[in-house]
Amino acid sequence: MESKTTHPSLTPTAPIMAPGHSYESISREVSDVVLEHNMPRAWYLCLFGVGLPLLGVLGLSTGMLFWEGLGLWGINNPVGWGFAIVNLVWWIGIGHAGTLISAILLLFNQDWRTAINRFAEAMTLFAVMCAGLFPLLHVGRPWAIFFILPYPNTMALWPQFRSPLLWDVFAISTYFTVSLLFWFTGLIPDLATLRDRSKGVRRKVYGAFALGWRGSAKHWFRYEMAYLLLGGMSAPLVVSVHTIVSFDFAVSVIPGWHTTIFPPYFVAGAIYSGFAMVLTIMIPVRVLFNMTDFITVRHMENMAKVMLATGLVVCYGYMCELFYSYYSGSEYESYMMTNRMFGPVGWAYWCLLLCNMATPQLLWFKAFRTKAIPLFCVTIVVNIGMWLERYVIVVTSLRRDYIPQAWDSYAGTAFDWAAYVGSIGLFVTMLCLFVRFLPMITIFELRVQHHEMERGEIR
Amino acid sequence: MAEYGHHTEEPTVYGLIAEFDDSDNLLHAAEAAYKAGYRTMDAYSPLPIHGLSEAIGFKKTYVSLITLIGGITGAATGFGMQYFASVIHYDYDIGGKPFNSWPSFMPITFELAILFGAFAALGSMLALNGLPRHHHPVFNAKRFERASSDGFFLCIESEDLQYDTEATKKFLEEQGPVEVSEVLDD
Numbered sequence: 001m002e003s004k005t006t007h008p009s010l011t012p013t014a015p016i017m018a019p020g021h022s023y024e025s026i027s028r029e030v031s032d033v034v035l036e037h038n039m040p041r042a043w044y045l046c047l048f049g050v051g052l053p054l055l056g057v058l059g060l061s062t063g064m065l066f067w068e069g070l071g072l073w074g075i076n077n078p079v080g081w082g083f084a085i086v087n088l089v090w091w092i093g094i095g096h097a098g099t100l101i102s103a104i105l106l107l108f109n110q111d112w113r114t115a116i117n118r119f120a121e122a123m124t125l126f127a128v129m130c131a132g133l134f135p136l137l138h139v140g141r142p143w144a145i146f147f148i149l150p151y152p153n154t155m156a157l158w159p160q161f162r163s164p165l166l167w168d169v170f171a172i173s174t175y176f177t178v179s180l181l182f183w184f185t186g187l188i189p190d191l192a193t194l195r196d197r198s199k200g201v202r203r204k205v206y207g208a209f210a211l212g213w214r215g216s217a218k219h220w221f222r223y224e225m226a227y228l229l230l231g232g233m234s235a236p237l238v239v240s241v242h243t244i245v246s247f248d249f250a251v252s253v254i255p256g257w258h259t260t261i262f263p264p265y266f267v268a269g270a271i272y273s274g275f276a277m278v279l280t281i282m283i284p285v286r287v288l289f290n291m292t293d294f295i296t297v298r299h300m301e302n303m304a305k306v307m308l309a310t311g312l313v314v315c316y317g318y319m320c321e322l323f324y325s326y327y328s329g330s331e332y333e334s335y336m337m338t339n340r341m342f343g344p345v346g347w348a349y350w351c352l353l354l355c356n357m358a359t360p361q362l363l364w365f366k367a368f369r370t371k372a373i374p375l376f377c378v379t380i381v382v383n384i385g386m387w388l389e390r391y392v393i394v395v396t397s398l399r400r401d402y403i404p405q406a407w408d409s410y411a412g413t414a415f416d417w418a419a420y421v422g423s424i425g426l427f428v429t430m431l432c433l434f435v436r437f438l439p440m441i442t443i444f445e446l447r448v449q450h451h452e453m454e455r456g457e458i459r
Numbered sequence: 460m461a462e463y464g465h466h467t468e469e470p471t472v473y474g475l476i477a478e479f480d481d482s483d484n485l486l487h488a489a490e491a492a493y494k495a496g497y498r499t500m501d502a503y504s505p506l507p508i509h510g511l512s513e514a515i516g517f518k519k520t521y522v523s524l525i526t527l528i529g530g531i532t533g534a535a536t537g538f539g540m541q542y543f544a545s546v547i548h549y550d551y552d553i554g555g556k557p558f559n560s561w562p563s564f565m566p567i568t569f570e571l572a573i574l575f576g577a578f579a580a581l582g583s584m585l586a587l588n589g590l591p592r593h594h595h596p597v598f599n600a601k602r603f604e605r606a607s608s609d610g611f612f613l614c615i616e617s618e619d620l621q622y623d624t625e626a627t628k629k630f631l632e633e634q635g636p637v638e639v640s641e642v643l644d645d
Contacts, residue, residue, distance in 0.1 A: 023505060023609035150540060158544035162556060167566040174570040178577040185581055189607065193505070196604035211591035214598065215606045217489075217502040219588045221512035225522045226584035230577055233530075237573045244566055447506040451482060 016112055016458060017449055018293035026294075026446045027193055030439045033289055035198050039436065040288045047432040054425020061418035062137065070140045072415040079398045079410040084138035085248075086390040087420050090273070091131035091427075092172065092245055093266075093386065096238050097274020098124025099179060102186070103234035106227075111458045112302050114445040115294045118190075119285070120278050121183045122438075126430040127277075128176045130423040135168075137419065164247035171244040178237055182230045188213050188223075189444040242270045249393065255336035256397035259324050265317030272310035272356075273386035275303050276379040281431065283376045285440070294441055297370050304369035307382065311360040314389075318357065332402060340396040344409065348392050355385025471644040473596035474500075474616035475627050477636035478605075482508050485611035488634035489514040492615060495630060499619035503597065503612040505605075522583050529579025530572045537571030538564055600642045614642065 032038060065072050075082040098120035105113035136142050148169050150159055159166050191210035195203055213219070246266035249257035279300065286295040325337035340349050359381045362368045368375055400407045412420075434440070452458045479485040482504060489502050493516055502511050512518070541564040545551075550558045585591065597603060597614055606612055613634075615627050624641075631639045 027505070027608040150544065156549065158549045160553065161541045161545055161567065162553060162560055162563040164566075167570075170567045170570040174574045178573060181577050181581050185584075189505075193607040196607045211585065212593060212595060213590065213607075214595055214603075215503045215505055216588075217504065217508070217512040217515060218517045219590075220504070220507040221517060222520045222522050222584045222587055224507050225520050226526075226580045229523060229526045229580045233526075233573050233576050233580070237570075240566070240569055240573075247566075444506050451506060451508075 015296060015453075016298055017115070017446070017453065018296065021293065021450055023447050023450060026450060027197070027443055029290070029293070030441050030443045030446065031190075031194055031197050033435065034194065034437060034439055035202070037436075038289075042284070042288050043432060043435070046428055051425055051429035051432050054422055055429050056425070057418050058422020058425055061415050061422060065137060065415060065419070066142065070138075072413065073419075074411050074413045074416050076408050076410065078401065078406055078408045079395060081138075081394050081398060082410060083412045083416040083420055084134040086387065086394050087423060088131050088134040088138075089245055089266075089390045089394075090387050091127045091134075091423065092175075093242065093270035093273045094277045095124040095127035095131065095175075095179075095274065096242060096267075096270040097278050098122070098127075099175075099182075099234050099238040100271050100274065101278070102182060103231040103238065106231040107235055111449060111452070112299055114449050115291075115296075115441050116278065116282065116299055116303075117445075118183075118186060118438075118442045119282065119440050121179065121186070122431070122434045122440075123274075123278060123281065124179050125176070125183060126427050126434075127274075128172065128179065129430065130427050132172060132176065133423060133426070134419070164244065164251045167244045168248055171241045175237060175241045178230070178234060182234055185223075185227055185230055186442055186445075187438065189215065190439050190442060193443050194439065239267055242267045254397045254401055255330070255332040256321070256325070256340065256393065259321065261317055261320040261324070265314065265320070268310045268313035268317065269386060269389065272307060272314050273383065275307045275310070276382035276386070279303050279307070279375060279379040280383060283372050283379075285435070287372070289435065289440070291441065294446060300372070300375060301366075301369045304363050304375055304378075307379075308360055308363040311356065311363075311382070315357050318353070336397055336400070339400050340392060343396065343400065345392070345396060348388050349396070352385050352388040352392055355381050356389060359385070472617045472624075473599070473642040473644040474614045474619075474622070475624075475631055475639060476597070476600045476603075476612055476614040476642050477631040477634060477639045478602060479611040479613070479634075479636050482506070482511075482611055484635055485613055486511055486514060488613050488631070488636070491634055492613065492630070496621050497615050497619055497627075499622075500613065500615040501597075503603075503606040503610075503614065505607050505609060505611075521587065522580060525583035526576050526580040529583075530576035532579075533575025534568050534572035536575065537568035541567060594645075596642055596644045599645060601638070601640050 061072075073082060073084070075084075098117075101113050101120040102117040102124075105117075136145055139145055139148075148159060148166065188210060191206050192213040192215065195207040195210045198206060243263040243266070246262040250259060250262035252258060282295060282303075283300070286292050322337060325333045328334070340346070359378055362374070362378055368378060395410050399410050449458070477488065479488060485502055485504060486508060489500075489511060492500055493514060498516060500515055502508075502515055504511065538561075542559060545560070545564075546558040556563075597612075600612065600614070602610060603612065604610075613631070613636075615622060615631065619627075621627075628639055
């Protein structure tokens with residue numbers, strides 16, 4: 001990875017794309033990864049060494065969970081949510097970076113999003129798949145999961161529309177669907193490129209998904225409008241989704257959950273963890289697949305800056321929680337905070353502060369934003385920290401809420417860990433298949449970028 | 460085709476297509492064609508070019524209006540469903556809340572507005588573009604596979620009132636193309 005440190009993109013005004021490219025070379029270099037099957041050895045290692053084995057763990061543990069029931073998990077009477085909800089919030093949060101990059105940066109006209117939006121959006125879809133898995137398992141009777149939907153039934157029952165848990169169902173399913181539509185819309189012209197560059201069966205398959213795209217000026221005109229509208233709708237959507245996820249907590253009356261800071265604090269945390277995950281994946285991928293010309297140090301640095309900014313908002317959230325528990329005057333609130341800091345899982349709270357508050361301060365230094373290995377290490381620490389944050393929020397509040405008689409301890413079992421690690425396997429497998437079969441960078445937007453660079457409109 | 464001897468009828472011509480090596484040349488040619496009175500034409504490019512659809516006289520799209528209608532329909536569906544369920548069909552006192560506790564209905568109303576709007580945006584874009592479409596005569600054009608990589612094309616269709624095989628060909632050749640060729644219909 002360090003061999004690229006002498007790359008011209010390390011200069012203060014690192015270019016958004018390495019010089020010397022043409023429309024043809026852009027199309028060729030990005031589509032050849034897929035069409036010429038130039039998979040580096042690390043890809044096989046990731047898919048067959050990490051992704052598929054862990055996916056097997058997921059399948060096996062899920063199968064046993066369905067057979068035996070939820071007793072295999074560590075959840076108990078006060079702590080009914082446990083790992084499943086921790087993982088749900090963690091994965092959903094990771095997914096939000098993709099939408100942020102593709103939609104909000106589109107609306108703000110941030111040119112550097114071009115090279116990373118496809119990958120980040122794919123990450124969104126896979127993260128939301130992993131997230132959606134956990135409520136499915138957590139309901140205990142997954143074959144009856146359709147009970148959560150409003151559908152005509154012989155019992156003449158409707159779901160409870162005043163419950164944040166039902167809002168969640170609508171928010172997450174809408175989020176997945178809209179992200180998929182947005183992603184597919186971006187893919188159409190690139191699928192046409194793959195169709196035109198391949199032969200045989202692949203040409204037919206890519207051609208079918210390209211829907212007959214021919215690059216007509218009239219089509220582009222409508223296409224750009226539709227793309228902008230999808231971006232415009234995804235931006236408030238992504239904010240609403242994590243707001244609603246935070247309502248699952250904030251609308252309840254559990255000490256430590258019932259605060260108004262939760263929606264902004266959760267949204268910032270989501271973006272923070274999402275950018276960390278994008279960087280965790282992007283740093284090795286850009287080197288392994290020879291994409292350093294398109295995903296430059298400029299992208300790394302900008303993402304690191306977004307992480308730093310959102311990380312500071314998250315720190316503000318932690319401070320607010322501390323202040324609320326003191327200022328509320330409620331003995332349950334203040335005991336919750338004492339218990340969170342010095343109780344049986346106090347170590348998790350201090351670890352999360354170390355991971356999410358202290359470590360990201362390194363990003364004030366340019367070297368940590370532009371050098372691959374230090375930045376990679378910071379992102380891993382933040383990923384862990386954001387998981388711990390959700391663990392602390394879910395577990396410490398639930399295990400000791402009001403009456404000490406109802407308190408209990410909580411620890412994840414091997415099956416909790418298997419489901420969590422297994423979901424990472426699902427994520428890795430999907431990502432490996434994605435880079436194998438679809439262009440990981442939006443080719444037509446790179447052409448636009450090239451066009452604008454030639455005219456000196458962007459650097 | 461005629462030279463293979465099986466078909467006696469002449470193949471119909473879809474139009475004349477000119478290939479350019481640059482987006483600026485294509486834009487200028489499109490502007491010149493419009494000025495020269497051509498109307499039934501289309502330009503093909505591997506990237507969206509600002510001003511190109513306007514240059515061939517295509518300035519308005521209903522995608523945004525249809526998306527707005529989709530979003531409003533979604534919001535109405537979301538709120539209507541919750542109102543019907545909570546006030547009319549299954550009015551049940553939950554925690555003393557009013558049946559029409561509309562602030563609680565806002566999240567789902569909003570989500571469905573976005574959901575319907577997104578389907579409307581993508582759906583209307585595809586439908587107005589006439590996609591998906593299995594085949595189009597312009598794919599018969601020489602080197603047209605480059606239209607998704609680095610080729611820029613302007614096609615004046617034979618249906619144009621001013622279309623004339625010789626004159627139109629001459630006009631296109633004056634615009635500085637790489638090549639002008641005839642596209643057959645099929």
